[in-house]
Amino acid sequence: xxxxxxxxIGNGMAGCRAVEDIxxxxxxxxxxxxxxxxxxxxxxxxxxxxxxxxxxxFDDIVINDEAWYRDNGIALHAGRKVTAIDPAAKxxxxxxxxxxxxxxxxxxxxxxxxxxxxxxxxxxxxxxxxDLDDVDAMVAATETPDGRAVVIGGGLLGLEAAYGLAKRGxxxxxxxxxxxxxxxxxxxxxxxxxxxxxxxxxxxxxLAGQSEEILGADGRVSGLRLKDGRVLPCDILVMAVGIRPNxxxxxxxxxxxxxxxxxxxxxxxxxxxxxxxxxxxxxxxxAYGLVAPIWDMCxxxxxxxxxxxxxxxxxxxxxxxxxxxxxxxxxxxFSGGEDCEDIVFRDAGRGVYKRLVLKDGKVAGAVLFGDxxxxxxxxxxxxxxxxxxxxRESLVFGQAVTEGxxxxxxxxxxxxxxxxxxxxxxxxxxxxxxxxxxxxxxxxSLDDVRAVTKASGSCGSCTPRVExxxxxxxxxxxxxxxxxxxxxxxxxxxxxxxxxxxxxEALKSIPAVMQALEWTTPDGCAxxxxxxxxxxxxxxxxxxxxxKQSRFVNERVHANIxxxxxxxxxxxxxxGVTSSDELRAIADVVDKFAIPMVxxxxxxxxxLLGVKKDDLPAVWSDLNAAGMVSGHAYGKxxxxxxxxxxxxxxxxxxxxxxxxxxxxxxxxxxxxxxxxVKLGVSGxxxxxxxxxxxxxxxxxxxxxxEIHIGGAAGxxxxxxxxxxxxxxxxxxxxxxxxxAQLYREEAWYGERIYxxxxxxxxxxxxxRVEDPDERQALHDRFSFSQRYYxxxxxxxxxxxxxxxxxxxxxxxxxxxxx
Amino acid sequence: xxxxxxxxxxxxxxxxxxxxxxRGARRVPTPQGDIAVFRSGDGEVFALRDxxxxxxxxxxxxxxxxxxxxxxLHNWIIDLATGAPTGSDSGKGCAPSVPLRLDNGRVxxxxxxxxx
Numbered sequence: 058x059x060x061x062x063x064x065x066i067g068n069g070m071a072g073c074r075a076v077e078d079i080x081x082x083x084x085x086x087x088x089x090x091x092x093x094x095x096x097x098x099x100x101x102x103x104x105x106x107x108x109x110x111x112x113x114x115f116d117d118i119v120i121n122d123e124a125w126y127r128d129n130g131i132a133l134h135a136g137r138k139v140t141a142i143d144p145a146a147k148x149x150x151x152x153x154x155x156x157x158x159x160x161x162x163x164x165x166x167x168x169x170x171x172x173x174x175x176x177x178x179x180x181x182x183x184x185x186x187x188d189l190d191d192v193d194a195m196v197a198a199t200e201t202p203d204g205r206a207v208v209i210g211g212g213l214l215g216l217e218a219a220y221g222l223a224k225r226g227x228x229x230x231x232x233x234x235x236x237x238x239x240x241x242x243x244x245x246x247x248x249x250x251x252x253x254x255x256x257x258x259x260x261x262x263x264l265a266g267q268s269e270e271i272l273g274a275d276g277r278v279s280g281l282r283l284k285d286g287r288v289l290p291c292d293i294l295v296m297a298v299g300i301r302p303n304x305x306x307x308x309x310x311x312x313x314x315x316x317x318x319x320x321x322x323x324x325x326x327x328x329x330x331x332x333x334x335x336x337x338x339x340x341x342x343x344a345y346g347l348v349a350p351i352w353d354m355c356x357x358x359x360x361x362x363x364x365x366x367x368x369x370x371x372x373x374x375x376x377x378x379x380x381x382x383x384x385x386x387x388x389x390x391f392s393g394g395e396d397c398e399d400i401v402f403r404d405a406g407r408g409v410y411k412r413l414v415l416k417d418g419k420v421a422g423a424v425l426f427g428d429x430x431x432x433x434x435x436x437x438x439x440x441x442x443x444x445x446x447x448x449r450e451s452l453v454f455g456q457a458v459t460e461g462x463x464x465x466x467x468x469x470x471x472x473x474x475x476x477x478x479x480x481x482x483x484x485x486x487x488x489x490x491x492x493x494x495x496x497x498x499x500x501x502s503l504d505d506v507r508a509v510t511k512a513s514g515s516c517g518s519c520t521p522r523v524e525x526x527x528x529x530x531x532x533x534x535x536x537x538x539x540x541x542x543x544x545x546x547x548x549x550x551x552x553x554x555x556x557x558x559x560x561x562e563a564l565k566s567i568p569a570v571m572q573a574l575e576w577t578t579p580d581g582c583a584x585x586x587x588x589x590x591x592x593x594x595x596x597x598x599x600x601x602x603x604x605k606q607s608r609f610v611n612e613r614v615h616a617n618i619x620x621x622x623x624x625x626x627x628x629x630x631x632x633g634v635t636s637s638d639e640l641r642a643i644a645d646v647v648d649k650f651a652i653p654m655v656x657x658x659x660x661x662x663x664x665l666l667g668v669k670k671d672d673l674p675a676v677w678s679d680l681n682a683a684g685m686v687s688g689h690a691y692g693k694x695x696x697x698x699x700x701x702x703x704x705x706x707x708x709x710x711x712x713x714x715x716x717x718x719x720x721x722x723x724x725x726x727x728x729x730x731x732x733x734v735k736l737g738v739s740g741x742x743x744x745x746x747x748x749x750x751x752x753x754x755x756x757x758x759x760x761x762x763e764i765h766i767g768g769a770a771g772x773x774x775x776x777x778x779x780x781x782x783x784x785x786x787x788x789x790x791x792x793x794x795x796x797a798q799l800y801r802e803e804a805w806y807g808e809r810i811y812x813x814x815x816x817x818x819x820x821x822x823x824x825r826v827e828d829p830d831e832r833q834a835l836h837d838r839f840s841f842s843q844r845y846y847x848x849x850x851x852x853x854x855x856x857x858x859x860x861x862x863x864x865x866x867x868x869x870x871x872x873x874x875x
Numbered sequence: 876x877x878x879x880x881x882x883x884x885x886x887x888x889x890x891x892x893x894x895x896x897x898r899g900a901r902r903v904p905t906p907q908g909d910i911a912v913f914r915s916g917d918g919e920v921f922a923l924r925d926x927x928x929x930x931x932x933x934x935x936x937x938x939x940x941x942x943x944x945x946x947x948l949h950n951w952i953i954d955l956a957t958g959a960p961t962g963s964d965s966g967k968g969c970a971p972s973v974p975l976r977l978d979n980g981r982v983x984x985x986x987x988x989x990x991x
Contacts, residue, residue: 236897237918244917245897392917393942395956580898580916583938583945583952606898610936610947618947622933866901866912867889870984 060088063362064149064157066139066306067165068093070102071335071351073121075163078359080129086363089131090157092149094166095188096136098122102188103348109192109221139166142310144328161362164307164318164326164333168300168346173209177271182278183294186218198293199225206230207281207291209268211238213376215297216255222293223259230289231255232266232281242376242387246401246579247410247426249568254383254408263289302337302344317344322368324358334358341371349375375436377429383408386429388436389422390414393579397421402453403575404428410572411453412579418446431455471525480526481512481519491523495530502535503527520549544806545584547576552588552805559596567593567604583609588806591693594729595801598842605859611691614862615850616673619666624673626665627690628680629726632700632718632738633661642683646676660697660735662688674863677851686849689726693807695797696735698722699747703740703757712757714740717786721793727847728839731804731813734797749777752810753793762789766796767811767819775811778819781827795826795835802838884974884985892920892980900935900944903984910973911935912982913955915942921955922975922984928953928960928968 063079065072068091076089093099104118126133137151142162150156170185172178184194195218198204204227208219211233219229231238237248238255252262267284271294280290302317313319313327317339324332324340334354336346345351350372360367375388393399393414400413409427413420413435419442423435434456438445445452451459474480476489494500494509506523507513513523527535541551548555555574564570567589571581581589586607593601605613616624630639643663647655654666668676677687689696700718704710718738725736737748738755748754750770754777756763761784765777780796783789799822804813814822825831854863865871895901895914902925903910909925911934919942925935932948942955952961958970974985 235893235918240918392919394919395942397942399941578941580940582940583950586938586940606896606939609938614936618933618936620930620948622931622936861894861896861901865909866894866903866982867887868904869887869889870903870905870910870986872906 061086061160062158063087063089063161063163064159065089065091065163065165066142066149067091067163067167067335067337068095068099068133068135069165069167069335070099070120070348071167071337071355072163072165073099074352074355075165075334075358076129076131077121078355079362082359082363084129087161089129090159091126091131091133092137092139092151092157093133093135094138095190097189098126098133098135100189105186105189105192106217106221108189109186109195109218110224111221112224115189139306142306142331144310144312144331147330160330162331163358164331164337165335166303166306166337168302168336168344170296171299171301172296173268173298175268175271177273177278178296180271180273180278181276182292183271183296186214186295186297187300195222195293195295196225198222199227201292204228204292205290206293206295207232207289208295208297209281210234210297210299211262211264212297212299213239213242215295216251216260218295218297219260220255220258222295227293228261229259230261230263230291232263232268232283232289234265234267236264238262238264239385242391242424243385243426244392244412244424244579246412246568246571247385247387247424249566250408250410250426250572251383251385253569263287300336300346302339304337304339307331307333307337315339315342322357322370323361323366324354324369325361332358332362340369343371345372345374347374347376375432377432384425384427384429386425386432387423388432389420389439390416391422391424393422399579400449400453401577401579403572403577405573405575413453415445415449418444420445420452471522472529480522481510486510486512488526491526492530495527501527501531544588545582547571547578547581547585548574550574555589556592556596556803556805559592565593565597565601567607581607587612591729591731591806594846595842599845605862612693614670614673615677615687615691615854616668617691621667623667623669625690626668626673626676626680627658627662627688628685629688629722630662630685631722632698632715634700634715634719635663639683639685642680642685646679649679650676652676658690658697660690661699662690662697664690671863671865674855674860678855681849681852681855686726687851692729693732694729694734695722695725695727696733698725698736698738699751700738701740701745703738707740709743710740710757711759712740712762712786714738714746714755714757717755717757717762717789718746720786721790724790724843725794725797725839727849728797728801728843729846730797730801731806732809734800734810736793750774751777753796755789755793761785764789764792764796766822767814769809769811773811778814780819780823791832791836792826794839795832796822798835798839798842799825801842883988885988886974886976886983886985888978888981889984890982892918892977892982895920895982898939900937900939902933902935905986909933909935910984911944912975912984913939913944915939915955919955920975920977920982922973922982923953923955923958923970924973926970927951928958928970929964934970 099121101118101120107113139149140152141150148156148158170187184191206222206227206229208215208231211231219231223229237245238251269284270282272280278294280288282288304314304318307318308314318333318337320333320338320340324334326333335351353372357367357369377386398415402411412424414422420438448459474488478488480488491512500506513520543549570589590604590607611617650672652665656664658664698718698721700715703714734752736753737746737751739746739748740757750768754765763782764780766780768777769775889903898916900911900913911923911925913921925933927946929951932946934944936947937944943952945952951964954961958972960967976983
């Protein structure tokens with residue numbers, strides 16, 4: 058029997074894999090010819106990254122050497138590019154005139170890297186990352202001393218290119234168009250961790266960076282200019298912005314082509330004798346760029362061409378890669394979606410982040426960072442569509458833990474665990490260590506176990522299992538305890554731990570805090586995000602950049618939302634003092650913007666109610682023009698300083714209470730605090746400014762200034778307590794700033810001064826504020842912070858900051874269409 | 876302005892996906908009241924009537940977390956995919972979803988074609 062002629066276009070991973078799979082099934086059926094555009098044998102393209110990084114040589118990544126072609130009787134035409142297919146004659150022909158006949162043709166000619174049409178993209182030194190020639194060009198560039206590289210594209214290939222170049226001693230910068238690295242494989246948290254890990258390896262990332270022009274000198278690349286004007290100098294520029302299936306050859310031959318060469322479930326194109334696999338193929342609308350689906354396609358094709366029709370039904374996409382020694386894995390709908398639920402696990406100690414996405418009780422996707430051991434298992438669960446509701450509790454801990462516990466009630470499951478089974482993953486504590494400690498040292502509480510073994514002391518996720526062990530050992534005499542309340546449902550940690558950790562570990566962003574403290578949700582909630590944002594503002598003034606999406610609406614838009622969705626505007630009136638010019642300006646604003654309500658507040662200022670959101674910047678602009686600034690009536694911040702008229706006018710006044718109030722307000726305004734802070738300064742003990750129900754109140758007396766704290770006159774009514782007494786106005790100001798700073802640094806978010814005082818004790822606060830060195834240090838820190846926050850947010854917004862906050866996305870749907 | 880018609884729905888291009896801040900929202904006014912267009916931290920886009928089922932609070936002004944938004948008026952938590960309140964408020968009404976399509980980085984909102 059004469060053999061059928063099989064011709065393969067493409068000597069890459071797909072083409073050779075298809076041939077291997079065919080040979081495995083039926084080594085004698087076909088006479089095989091392979092055409093490859095690259096002048097070399099078949100190699101593992103995925104391993105080009107380690108070659109670039111200098112971790113492997115080309116010989117290490119060859120899949121099939123020349124002997125393989127020879128032994129299997131395969132004719133290899135390397136370096137000969139097929140330029141035409143004639144489906145009617147069943148022949149293919151190359152550029153140099155070779156013509157080969159086929160009975161069966163396989164297209165496996167892969168894809169081309171996309172080149173951005175930027176000005177300067179034709180300069181020498183601008184390359185893509187696709188084949189060995191590109192790697193050679195990159196390696197040559199690394200020989201420039203102190204060389205710099207820019208990589209456009211923070212996807213898988215771009216990051217591997219940047220890492221390889223950095224490893225070879227270049228200063229590498231990745232410019233990525235969106236705000237998350239590898240956003241098609243990773244969610245925001247994992248992307249953040251990856252950027253951090255890359256930074257530690259010498260790769261900088263520029264997120265949301267739009268490339269505008271490639272700059273050159275003497276015909277060679279010299280830098281990249283971004284849309285925002287930044288210029289990144291470089292000696293080599295790598296474009297890694299995606300791939301485009303090679304479909305031109307098939308199209309010219311009259312085959313059905315979309316983005317790629319269209320194939321059915323048997324990998325057959327619109328011509329029954331021609332098949333396509335790999336990156337050039339498009340199956341059910343998807344052109345795959347990852348290796349796992351390609352293996353699946355090759356298997357199906359090989360079976361179809363030997364044993365009879367098989368069906369490829371698409372692949373569950375998963376990506377596993379290692380960048381700078383960090384394992385990353387993602388699969389399926391890793392960023393969730395409609396009706397999906399998340400299970401999040403973070404282990405800061407090990408740098409691990411896991412997110413599982415469940416839909417209808419089944420695994421729909423997963424992102425793993427740092428520990429990818431269970432990636433395959435999650436893909437298996439996705440593929441099988443198994444209902445995982447019953448194993449949900451342990452799912453995120455992986456297959457070993459889950460299958461160890463399956464079908465058992467939690468207490469029995471813990472009882473059934475072997476003594477060397479790990480209970481606390483954070484601290485590596487086994488069941489045996491815990492039970493031995495309980496019995497040997499007579500431990501009776503969770504805190505005891507934490508103190509002795511460290512188990513459950515970090516992320517807290519094993520707390521139930523530790524409690525089960527206590528119950529098993531102690532029986533009914535064990536009562537689960539309640540520790541300090543966590544910040545919210547997203548974390549096991551109380552405010553105190555969060556604040557301490559931010560400072561101790563120099564955490565400077567919300568994702569950094571969430572990772573270090575093992576938040577269980579991808580991006581927190583409306584309770585914890587504002588708290589973290591405040592803690593970071595307080596800990597790192599001038600360094601931390603405020604996350605406005607983590608601000609409650611009033612602080613985000615700098616006005617108070619009202620029940621009908623309009624806003625109220627309260628300009629500052631220093632110490633409650635105003636003037637005819639200010640009042641006139643307010644009156645004009647009220648008329649100009651038809652503001653429906655003008656109200657005098659209890660804090661000695663004027664509230665303009667019913668302002669439309671779109672009008673806010675214009676209202677502020679007019680108030681600014683008359684010298685008025687934001688009153689922060691909307692914020693957890695310094696609100697009002699209420700005063701009486703004091704010694705200037707009042708026959709009982711002992712000191713200039715109005716002057717001190719104005720001075721305090723002008724010094725302290727703009728500062729963000731854990732909860733609102735209202736001050737009062739009264740010129741004598743008759744207390745007309747009602748200072749003894751303020752957060753901080755001053756009562757002036759003949760001999761000086763009494764400073765009171767902890768008053769409240771809202772939900773709770775309580776008078777202040779006398780904290781200290783000072784002789785001069787300067788000392789009063791220093792002491793009050795010191796109190797405010799201590800409160801800013803130590804109170805919990807949302808905790809008013811009176812609550813904080815009840816918790817820590819007025820004596821403890823007094824001891825610190827009356828210590829001259831401590832008072833000075835606290836005042837200096839307050840003063841330093843004020844360099845960054847004593848700024849009028851209204852004026853910034855009048856000047857255009859966050860303009861999108863005040864304008865609709867579009868007005869195109871505003872009027873009824875006919 | 877791009878208006879694409881498909882069956883009985885008129886699609887309007889209201890802007891780029893990136894015009895909506897991550898973990899934020901923008902408003903699109905219509906004669907029937909505002910539409911809130913959200914973008915979650917993982918980049919998904921959702922559109923709901925900007926009206927909390929509780930007391931009509933503007934959801935576009937709330938804090939976006941996961942695939943949910945917390946209403947700024949009374950802290951109801953609304954699922955962005957369904958518009959339904961979650962937790963102890965579930966089952967108490969719904970902020971209606973608005974037809975939404977993404978096309979090449981653009982956000983298109985759908986409105987029923989008026990009968991002729």
